Amino acid sequence: MQSARLDEPNVSRRPRRLVTDSTPEYMRHDSFKDFVLDQLGEMPELRGKAMFGGYGLYQRATFFGIIHKGRLYFKTNDVTQALYRARGMHPFRPNAKQTLAQYYEVPTDILEDPDHLIVWARSAVTLPTSQLPLPFTATPQGYDRPAQL
Numbered sequence: 080m081q082s083a084r085l086d087e088p089n090v091s092r093r094p095r096r097l098v099t100d101s102t103p104e105y106m107r108h109d110s111f112k113d114f115v116l117d118q119l120g121e122m123p124e125l126r127g128k129a130m131f132g133g134y135g136l137y138q139r140a141t142f143f144g145i146i147h148k149g150r151l152y153f154k155t156n157d158v159t160q161a162l163y164r165a166r167g168m169h170p171f172r173p174n175a176k177q178t179l180a181q182y183y184e185v186p187t188d189i190l191e192d193p194d195h196l197i198v199w200a201r202s203a204v205t206l207p208t209s210q211l212p213l214p215f216t217a218t219p220q221g222y223d224r225p226a227q228l
Contacts, residue, residue, distance in 0.1 A: 111149050118193040119200055131173065136200075143203040145171055145182055151190055152182040153203035 112127055112134050119125055119136075127134040127146065136144030145152040152171040155163055163183035171182040189195045 111151075112146050115146055115151055115190075118190070118196050121193075121197055122200060133173075138200075138204050141204050143200065145179075147171065147173060151185045152179075153185055153199060154181055155183050155203070156181075159199075159202050 115136070116125065116127055122138055124139045126137050128137060133145055133147035135142055136146065143154045153159075160181075160183060163186075166186045168184045168186055171179040171184070173179070185196070185199060189199055
């Protein structure tokens with residue numbers, strides 16, 4: 080199976096309209112959250128949870144994104160972070176004293192294209208092979224060792 084690249088979508092869909100600066104302030108944040116959830120609608124078990132003045136994005140139990148003040152940030156890793164930086168994106172800064180270096184803002188052109196956005200979101204949910212844990216020899220705590228044949 081060929082792995083998906085962040086810049087190549089698999090499916091073609093009609094783009095949706097982005098919330099703009101002309102959107103009234105009282106509607107911006109919830110409308111933007113709804114827009115993002117709509118754009119990511121094909122991801123199974125997707126949900127947004129209110130947190131700290133913004134929203135956390137989850138697929139199943141995996142926290143992978145942040146919606147804050149009309150911007151979308153995805154979790155990055157050593158492989159994907161370079162793609163964000165190459166597009167001039169910056170890490171999430173909820174305030175002047177705090178930076179969450181693993182979460183980078185999603186570029187507008189990706190945000191506006193649901194096919195590309197889903198590819199980028201999946202990369203935020205899934206660790207690349209290079210970051211998966213190595214096989215272990217000891218039995219993890221709390222698990223039974225499989226029966227020997």
